[in-house]
Amino acid sequence: MCGRYAITLPPETYREFYGYPEQPNFPPRYNVAPTQPVPIVLEDRGERHFMLVRWGFLPSWLKDPKDFPLVINARGETLETKPTFKAALKRRRCIFLADGFYEWQRHGREKTPFLIRPRSRKPLPMAGLWETYSSPDGAEIDTAAIVTTDANGTMSAVHDRMPVILSDEDMTAWLDVRDERANVMRLVRPCPDDWLEVVPVSSRVNKVENDDPGLIEPLSQPESAPVKETKRKAKKPLSSDEDEQGSLF
Numbered sequence: 001m002c003g004r005y006a007i008t009l010p011p012e013t014y015r016e017f018y019g020y021p022e023q024p025n026f027p028p029r030y031n032v033a034p035t036q037p038v039p040i041v042l043e044d045r046g047e048r049h050f051m052l053v054r055w056g057f058l059p060s061w062l063k064d065p066k067d068f069p070l071v072i073n074a075r076g077e078t079l080e081t082k083p084t085f086k087a088a089l090k091r092r093r094c095i096f097l098a099d100g101f102y103e104w105q106r107h108g109r110e111k112t113p114f115l116i117r118p119r120s121r122k123p124l125p126m127a128g129l130w131e132t133y134s135s136p137d138g139a140e141i142d143t144a145a146i147v148t149t150d151a152n153g154t155m156s157a158v159h160d161r162m163p164v165i166l167s168d169e170d171m172t173a174w175l176d177v178r179d180e181r182a183n184v185m186r187l188v189r190p191c192p193d194d195w196l197e198v199v200p201v202s203s204r205v206n207k208v209e210n211d212d213p214g215l216i217e218p219l220s221q222p223e224s225a226p227v228k229e230t231k232r233k234a235k236k237p238l239s240s241d242e243d244e245q246g247s248l249f
Contacts, residue, residue, distance in 0.1 A: 005101035057145035058133035076188035152190035
């Protein structure tokens with residue numbers, strides 16, 4: 001699962017890494033949360049492009065978003081079978097711009113936040129799916145979700161899920177949607193253990209309003225905080241086939 005992440009490298013670093021022609025100028029973000037506008041990379045007719053989307057996937061066939069769960073993650077195991085994601089898997093794959101993500105280790109009534117980041121300190125290519133939702137009144141909104149898989153050895157001490165993180169070669173294959181028959185499911189797997197490091201960070205990351213460089217500073221000791229559960233409305237049930245993290249923090 002991935003419910004918060006960070007985008008802290010300079011915009012030019014991302015542009016050079018992914019090779020899109022746009023020159024967006026955006027500030028660093030240390031605590032990206034669901035439903036916020038987030039940057040992604042997609043490919044159109046062989047060319048990569050930068051685009052802003054809402055983090056929270058809405059399938060095109062949806063009639064009323066109010067009756068649909070907040071889907072920020074897409075379980076890799078069900079991408080080919082879940083109606084929510086089948087079309088996007090074939091034609092609308094993307095990569096989320098990021099250089100680290102947060103995960104919480106739970107111990108009873110307490111949770112401890114960790115930042116997971118590349119040892120290389122380069123961008124962290126998290127695989128995603130995007131979709132343009134058109135409402136009955138004609139309004140359109142671009143939305144996306146992060147694809148998740150089983151945790152690798154590095155992540156398993158903290159959580160049993162993680163984003164699908166792509167290599168340079170895998171990025172090319174994942175973004176190329178010209179051949180709908182291409183076997184991209186082979187890319188939906190845990191990344192090698194040595195790609196990542198896990199560091200304890202401040203429990204201040206639990207609050208969305210906190211968004212500053214101090215959130216990504218490693219602590220000498222893990223810092224726990226009480227778990228605050230949020231009741232969910234009955235009309236937005238959890239789905240066993242989709243990772244979902246609405247307003248847990």
